[in-house]
Amino acid sequence: MTYSATNSNGLIAKWVSRGATLAELHVPDGNGNLADVVLGFDDEAGYASGDNQHFGSTTGRYANRIQAGKFELDGVEYQLALNNGPNHLHGGPKRGIDKVSWDAEPFESVDGAGVRFLYTSPDGEEGYPGTLAMEVTYTLTNDNALRIEYLATTDKATPVNLTNHSYFNLSGHGAGSIFDHEVQIEADQYTLADEGLIPTGELADVADTPLDFRQRHAIGDRINELIETPPCGYDHNFVLRGEPGELRLIAEVYDPKSGRVMRVHTDQPGVQLYTGNHLHGRVCKGGKTYPGYSALCLETQHYPDSPNQPSFPSTILRPGETYRHTCIYEFDVE
Numbered sequence: 001m002t003y004s005a006t007n008s009n010g011l012i013a014k015w016v017s018r019g020a021t022l023a024e025l026h027v028p029d030g031n032g033n034l035a036d037v038v039l040g041f042d043d044e045a046g047y048a049s050g051d052n053q054h055f056g057s058t059t060g061r062y063a064n065r066i067q068a069g070k071f072e073l074d075g076v077e078y079q080l081a082l083n084n085g086p087n088h089l090h091g092g093p094k095r096g097i098d099k100v101s102w103d104a105e106p107f108e109s110v111d112g113a114g115v116r117f118l119y120t121s122p123d124g125e126e127g128y129p130g131t132l133a134m135e136v137t138y139t140l141t142n143d144n145a146l147r148i149e150y151l152a153t154t155d156k157a158t159p160v161n162l163t164n165h166s167y168f169n170l171s172g173h174g175a176g177s178i179f180d181h182e183v184q185i186e187a188d189q190y191t192l193a194d195e196g197l198i199p200t201g202e203l204a205d206v207a208d209t210p211l212d213f214r215q216r217h218a219i220g221d222r223i224n225e226l227i228e229t230p231p232c233g234y235d236h237n238f239v240l241r242g243e244p245g246e247l248r249l250i251a252e253v254y255d256p257k258s259g260r261v262m263r264v265h266t267d268q269p270g271v272q273l274y275t276g277n278h279l280h281g282r283v284c285k286g287g288k289t290y291p292g293y294s295a296l297c298l299e300t301q302h303y304p305d306s307p308n309q310p311s312f313p314s315t316i317l318r319p320g321e322t323y324r325h326t327c328i329y330e331f332d333v334e
Helices: none
Strands: 002-006 012-016 021-028 034-036 070-073 076-079 103-109 112-121 132-141 145-154 182-185 187-193 199-205 235-240 248-254 260-266 270-274 297-301 323-333
Touching (some): 002 112, 012 132, 248 297, 297 323
Antiparallel strands (some): 012 021, 021 034, 103 112, 112 132, 145 323, 182 248, 235 270, 248 260, 270 297
């Protein structure tokens, strides 16, 4: 099923129930012209195809990577499905929450309009313990923001790390390279990772590295220093300033071609910057192709492999607790 909303300023968002996915997001440029700035497909069949690289999906139960797909919890070792070489990525290959159909409840409010998606993941799905009841609410607000709120409860202790995997090109989806997009991230450190992109446990300083986005600069300025490294570009988790649990501005993206600005707010401890390094150049929405480096993701979340890293903020949800996560993509022009 497909759902849509339009705010009081004419911005448009569309979603599909498979993966509780953001399928379209039309926002104005400096001249007031709307363009769809997220990658995706024309229909749900595209999202069910092998060409889908998590476009716009709700991702989990554990977004990002878990080493060897293993973790120990309360004295029990759990083995998750493996789908990223020897590791577990984004919830698994068959029944990750991006691959299931969610129930949906469209709504309107004084703040805007949107849709609430619900899915209950059964105990043992992709190897995870506990029955996890999840709720993801998208609101296209009247102040030109897309607000995403996540809730989850469980009947058994389990790791939870949900995110949205939208790919953004502020010139419009299929508009080519995002190397001229300028990015600022409120982070002094990142989680150092091995060749499999699994954190070593060390927090490294961004200073004097290509990961220093403390001042806004273009993606293309230093990405060539990373092209021949294992991530093949930017695919790094940044340790965000501020207290986890407090909603705060953590990133900004500016597109000089269109004048569009996207500001990202979250209450999470980290954000993964990914520059579409492995986009395949497939023909997708509107007959447009998406080659490598033609979009970027800013995925607000906990750190990768946190269940195996006791020094990282905990991702364990227990019965009687509620997982909460807010992410806001706010749009403006300069």
